[in-house]
Amino acid sequence: MTASTATAAGGYAFAYLDDQTxxxxxxxxxxxxxIPGHQVPFAARDMPMPYxxxxxxxxxxxxxxGPADVLKVIDQGADDTTNAVSIRKFFKTTANVAVTTRTTEATVIQTRHRIPETPLGPGQILVYQVPIPEPLRFxxxxxxETRVMHALADYGLMHVKLYEDIATHGRIAKTYAYPVKVEGRYVMDPxxxxxxxxxxxxxSPALQLFGAGxxxxxxxxxxxxxxxxxxxEDHxxxxxxxxxxxxxxxxxGVYLDEVVTDDAGGRMFVCSDTDHCETRRAEGHHGTEWAGEATEATA
Amino acid sequence: MYVAVKGGEAAIDNAHAWLADRRRGDRAVAEIAPDQIREQLTLAVDRVMNEGSLYDRDLAALAIKQSRGDLIEAAFLVRAYRTTLPRFGATEPLDTGAMAVARRISATYKDLPGGQILGPTFDYTHRLIDFALAADGEPPRAPTAPADAAAMPRVTDLLAGEGLLEADSPYDPEAPVGDLTREPVTYPAARDLRLQQLARGDEGFLLALAYSSQRGFGSTHPFAGEIRMGEVELEFDCADLGFAVPLGSITVTECQMVNQFAGSADAAPAFTRGYGLAFGHAERKVMAMALVDRALRTQELGGEVVAPVQDQEFVLSHADNIQATGFVEHLKLPHYVDFQAELGLVRKLRAEWTARREARDAAADTLADREAAE
Incomplete structure (x- = not known):
């Protein structure tokens, strides 16, 4: 019996899916x-979480x-958002793997909407949750049609769209899911x-995998x-x-979340990557709204 | 002092406890048992089996209880469970001509071999709330009669015998059985995959599509050739034994729509088919399915695709309510990182707009001053 066929809690296979899947x-x-950047069809299963x-x-x-992996799950950069908690719990139950919130300790990091601020290293795998994998879909x-466009590397439509943004707004008005070109060939949705x-x-020295169920x-x-x-060139x-x-x-130089602190226009900006923020504070860094360990202990 | 929103884990546990409590409802009222759901909410069970893609009345009933009666949620539970089941193979094709019929009607003939059998139907009931159901008391047993031994051939077989209806595509027992849960769909999709997706598809979505075709968005001029419901025997072709083994019987509903004819220089004019089949008693589902199936054949029958119901990609990629509900409801998940990015952009665009407006107003003022001075 290999490690992957060993059953975990509840009579389900290790990490829920059967070996064939x-x-x-x-x-x-x-x-x-x-084929970097190319979308490969796969027979996604109905999972016990919603599509x-x-x-x-x-x-x-x-x-x-694998059983020796250390898993980190983030959503919006944070380990403690509800869906990240739910997914981490799922793998803890079905695969009994070690979990962590530390980017540097993780071998596999599943993410939604962020890449950790701490640079990833060789041997680490970043798994992205993808809603719409097709950059040309909208x-x-x-x-x-889009399959043919990818096959012919025909990305004129995308360039026209970006140009129209500049004509309308004076800039490319795309702030997330900003399209990238991979190895000079495929246009990909990040x-x-x-x-x-x-x-x-x-x-990136890490392997990046994207899954759209x-x-x-x-x-x-x-x-x-x-x-x-x-x-x-000019934009x-x-x-x-x-x-x-x-x-x-x-x-x-990090991505910040805007936190509304009152109903009178008060707001503050804090790290979206909670692990990065906590690590820095543990190292003695502090900002305007946090003076040090003692303050937090009494807060 | 800012306190981070922590405690996702405790919040989730508490939410689940509350959900379970709400599911139970008023504890002064007797708890519902899955077998009551299985026996008394049979049509809900049938719908969950269809959209959950698994014939198991007990499991569907339990899922309905667990989902508090939310049938899409119940189908979702069944689907996720289905993922974990091993596969042994495929059954032999069902012979619905040999069905032990509980209901069989045809709208195209007044009478036909085997007769019209209304069976347990809501048709012709007056939709008046029956307050007697709120009181105790058993309904009288339905009258019974010995089953008619006469064969009940499918209406489509009668029509096809005369050549008036296009022949069914020939059955090739060696051909692989398409399964879109094992191979991702590519377009154009063959009819077996289309029918599979329609059989799993949301009843409401199919109903609306079928209705749209009746109202002229891709009309197919249909007649309900036959609707039949009853038990059919399942046989599993066991490779080890070399012969088919009976597995038992299941209840299915089948609809054969007969649609406006097609013909060409090579083929004489004949009516065309639309087909619907579903687990249990699911007439609305199979009728809608048959209309949509026929509409999806528009291109192969030489028609032009102009309406949503005729469009494979549109119909097949949006028919699955488990996928649809997940993606619509995922908007509940936090999106504040992306929203932050958009906020930043909108603020910037507004600042530029204001600057432009002020510059324009200033220029206009200068001009006005100058004109006033002249």
């Missing part, structure tokens, strides 16, 4: 890695997880991560893949910038 998903993953809530990422994670709703995170995908697609970026955000790609540092840890 895992094999099918692994084949799709391998093909996706072999649109991470079933694609969950199936990818279930297929790659320009052309038909799969039959999932609805803010465009702030796009540069982190480029030449409802749409039944898997795609991948092998380590050290060229990932370039689409732009124009180069500009990642989102924030004016102030994190109010808790004082970090700059």
């Amino acid at each position: 895992k094999r099918m998903i692994r084949r799709a993953i391998l093909k996706a890695i072999a 649109g809530w991470g079933t694609g990422g969950i199936q990818v994670t279930a297929a790659i997880l 320009l052309e709703p038909r799969e039959t 999932s609805p991560t803010p465009k702030f995170d796009n540069p982190k995908m480029h030449l 409802r749409e039944k697609r898997i795609y991948a970026l092998p380590p050290f893949t060229h990932v370039v955000s689409l732009d124009f 180069p790609f500009e990642p989102t910038r924030f004016d102030a540092p994190c109010a808790l840890c004082g970090a700059t």
Whole structure:
């Protein structure tokens, strides 16, 4: 009996999916890695969580997880958002793997909408939950058409859309799910991560896997893949910038959440990546709204 | 001082406890048992088996109880359970001509071999709330009669015998059975996969599509050739034994729609078919399915695809209510990271707009001052 056939709690297979299903998903993953940025169809299963809530990422994670893995799950950059808690609990129950909130300790990180601020290293795998894998979907709703466009590398429609943005708004008005070109070939949807995170995908030493359950697609970026955000010479790609540092840890150059503190226009900006923020505070950094350990203990 | 929103785990546990408590309702009222649901809410059970894609009355009844009567949620529970079941193979095709019929009607003939059998139907009931059902008391048993031994051939077989109806596609026992739960759909999808998706599809969605075709968005000019409901025997072709083994019988409803004829230089004019089949007693479902099936054949029958109901990608990719409800309801999940990105952009665009407006107003003022001075 291999590790993956060992049953976990409740009489279900290790990490819920049976071996045949895992094999099918692994084949799709391998093909996706072999053709970076290309969407590989796979026979996604009905999972015990709703479609649109991470079933694609969950199936990818279930297929790659081994008993020795350390799993981290984030949603909006945070480990303690309800859906991240729910998914982490699912794998804790069905696969009995070690879980962590520390980016550096994790071997597999499942994410929705963010890439951790701490740079990922070799051997780590980032699994994205993807709602709509097709970057051309909102320009052309038909799969039959978009498949042909990818096959011919015919991305004129996308460039026209970006150009129209500039004509209307003076800039490319896409702030998340900002399309990228992979290895100069496929245009890919980075999932609805803010465009702030796009540069982190480029030449990342980690393996990046994307799972879309409802749409039944898997795609991948092998380590050290060229990932370039689409732009124009006179309108180069500009990642989102924030004016102030994190109010808790004082970090700059990180993605911030706006927290409304009262009903009189009061707001503060704090790290979206909770692990990054906590680690910095533990190291002694602090921002304007957090003075140090003692304050938190009495809060 | 900002306190991070923590405690997702405790919140989830408490929410589940509250849900279970609400499910139980007023504890002064007797708790409902799954077998009561199975026996007395049979049509709900049938719907959950269809959309859950699994014939198991007990499991569907339990799922209805667990979901507090939310039938899409119940079908979802059944689907997730279905994922964990091993597969042994496929049964032999059902012979619905050999059905032990409980109901059989045809709208195309006044009378026909085997006769018209109304069976247990809401048709012709007056929809008056029956307050007697709120009181105790058993209804009288329905009268019975010996089953008619006469064969009850399908209406479509009678029509096809005369060549008036297009022939069914020939059955090839060696051909693989398409299964869109094992292979992702690619378009155009063959009819077996289309029918599979329609059989799993949301009854309300199919109903609305079928209705749209009746109102002129892709009309098929249908007649209800036959609707029959009853028990059919299942046989499983066991490779190890080399012969088919009976597994028992299931209740199904079948609808054969007979639609406006097609013909060409090569084929004589003949009526065309639309087909619907569902678990249990599900007439609305199979009639809608048959109309949609026929509409999806528009292209193969030489018609032009102009309406949503005729459009494979539109119909097949949106028929699954488990997928639909998940994606619609996922908007409940936090999206604040993306919203933040949009907020930043809108603020920037508004600031630019205001700056432009002020510059324009200032220019207009200067012009006005100058004109006034001249």
